[in-house]
Amino acid sequence: MATKALNFRMDEKEMVDLKKVAAVFNISVTDLVKDAIKEYVTKLKKDPFYRLTANVENATEAETEEILKELENMSDDDLSIVSVKHVSV
Structure with missing residues (x-):
């Protein structure tokens, strides 16, 4: 594997x-x-947030527009949290 120089403060x-x-x-x-x-x-890659989002591809422009249209039509009740579930990983 090639190596590259990195500068940081x-x-x-x-x-x-x-x-x-x-x-x-x-x-x-x-x-x-x-x-x-x-x-x-390595530690961060084991984090559930990383594991849930690392392989998620960005939505296409059309998909993004569709999602935004759906969100615009939702009421505050539609967007409120109705239940919480804790999962240990």
Whole structure:
């Protein structure tokens, strides 16, 4: 897999902390950041919100117009929450 350079800004104190942790574990700051990002992204991908929305394609323009027309015709009663169900994942 090809790699690309990425620049980002962070607080100086956080950068000092990164360097200290990397030095203790004898790894580069780059590897520490890459590993941390990989772990965090893996965690986020397990989140139910991500799992429910990640593979949802955008609606076409015609579909969007149809949805908006339906929503415009709905009353406040139609749009109110009538029940709540909690699901543990």
